[in-house]
Amino acid sequence: MSRAEPPARWRSVLPHLDERLPADRTPRTAGGGSVQVNLPMALVRQSVQLKEYWEIPAEVADAYRAFRPTPLWRAQGFERAVGARVPVYVKYEGGNISGSHKLNTALAQAYYYARAGVRELVSGTGAGQWGTALAAACAMFGMKCTVFMVGGSLRRKPYRGTLMRTLGATVHASPSPLTEVARRAQGDVNSLSLAIGEAVEYAARTEGAAFCIGSGETYSILHQSVIGLEAADQLAGLEASVDAVVGCVGAGSNFGGIALPFFSAAAAAGEKPPLLVAAESSTTPKLTRGTYAYDRTDATGTGPMEAMYTIGSSYPIPDSHSAGLRFHGAAKVLSAMRHRDQIAATAVGQVEALDAGRRFTRGEMVLPAPESGHALAAAARLAGTGAEGNNGLLRAEKGVVVCVSGHGYLDLGAYQQFLDGELSEEAPDPQALRRAVGGLEPVEQLAGAGAVHVR
Structure with a gap:
């Protein structure tokens, strides 16, 4: 079920966070000045203001109408394929020119x-x-x-x-x-x-x-809130109840987009939010094995140092077909929420992810991207025997909604290697992980001097 119009407003999670986000640390130039960031003030405001709803500009709303609302359905074929105990609902973002939520x-x-x-x-x-x-x-x-x-x-x-x-x-x-x-x-x-x-x-x-x-910036996660806002509306239209929300995580915009509107709605109502589960690549396990520390966001070292769960920007990430998940750190908003156990995380290997993608393709006649296969694998675990997460066993008791963030039609080479039995897993080297984060400054607590107030 879908409504005639996409949301008219984005919804920010910032007003519903109890703590203050650690401020970015801006590197200094060789001349002693600070690095200048060429960012429109509208995006700056969307990143720091405690404004819950933001009107979507008319030109952007018109563009959204070409492909939004995106479909949501109960994936009964996938449920049968994975032996699900509870319903699994899919929010599909792959039907536009980019083939993804981006x-x-x-x-x-x-x-x-x-x-x-x-x-x-x-x-x-x-x-x-x-x-x-x-x-x-x-x-x-x-x-x-x-x-x-x-x-x-x-x-x-x-x-x-x-x-x-x-x-x-x-x-x-x-x-x-x-x-x-x-x-x-x-x-x-x-x-x-x-x-x-x-x-x-x-x-x-x-x-x-x-x-x-x-992906990882607070304003980009805000823009992605249309995913979760639509999903909640569509689930209500189906009179469906879920207690787990799943998305894959590179830096975090897809997961933030599907999950954080559910968190905001629960917080505004004074209710307990659903279980919010980030599915990451086992080759890049920042939320399950990383350190909460200040790290750089790019290889130049000139961008701001952000408080994030990270495996270190210098860590040599093993190659995989899930290139969209091969980023060393998680968004600062998601990292802060992970630090407070407001979101959970589980790591998935590419073989399991592509197997979940194959099962989904056969059951639902939609080919997911390998990145989305990680979310589907996590959803299958939650709806079945449970998923090992950063804070114990994760299980859904009512239902799961999962974001399939993109299609896999340009990823058929990955599926070919999977079907031919040519894929393998390369686990991260524990010593290399320790070395990559060894020189980083840990984030001792969320609140502190110079922090950005989010409540």
Whole structure:
């Protein structure tokens, strides 16, 4: 069931958090000044103000109507395939030009940057959904677009690059010969952190350009709240009750989008929220095995140091087909909530994720992205015997709603390797994890001097 119109407003979780978020720490330049961030004030306000509802601009709302509301249904075929004890409902975000939820914030960001006078947006992308979404949004708002895509992912999925170029974007495989950060890169050079670092450097030296990011920032999670707002409305229309909400986590916009509106609604009503479960890649286990510390968000080291659950920006993340999940840290809002046990996390390997994707494809006739396979695997665990999480066994007793954040039609190479039995798991090296976070400053508590007040 869906309603005729998408939400008219985004909903922020910030007014419902009891603690203060630790303030970012801005690096200093060689000359002693602070690094300047070229961010429209509208996005700054959306990141810090204790305003619960934000009106969606008319131009963005018009663009949303082309693909929203997105469908929600009970996945009975998937339930049978995994032996679910309770109903599993699916919120599907793969039906737009980008093939993923990323378009929700790409359209909003392009709108605000265009109004601020920016002529070109530059970003890094892992699996390519964000790069595709940004290319589409730039085309819609008459802007140039440059994307640095993780090279290994681009080689596996060249048609992602083709689609971005068709939409008018310039695409570079990362590491590229264009930036100093790529020339200095050592160790793992096939990372999203490096691609983002290249984009930051390129945008800083290009007139009329600005770097933008699609996942971990508080404003991007706000824009994604349309997912959870619609899902709650659609579940009510079906007279369905769930006690668990699941999404996969790279930096956090997909999970935040589906889960945080449920948290906000419960907090506003003085009720206990559902179990909110972040499904991460076992190759990048920041929420289940990481450290809550200040870490950098990109490979240049010029971006702000944020309080996050991290495995270290220098950690050589093992290669996998879930490139969209291969980011070393989780969003600061989600990290703060994880620190207070307001969200839970479970790690899933790529073989289990692709197996869940295969079962979902056969049961529901929809092919999910490998990233979404992690969420489906976690949902299957919750609806079955339970999932091992960061704080014990996680189980649903009423029902599960899971966000399938994108389609897998450009990921068929991953499914081919899975079906041919060619995929394996590479567990993180515990010693390497310890080394990667060894020099980071732990976040001792959420409240503290200079923290941002969120209540």
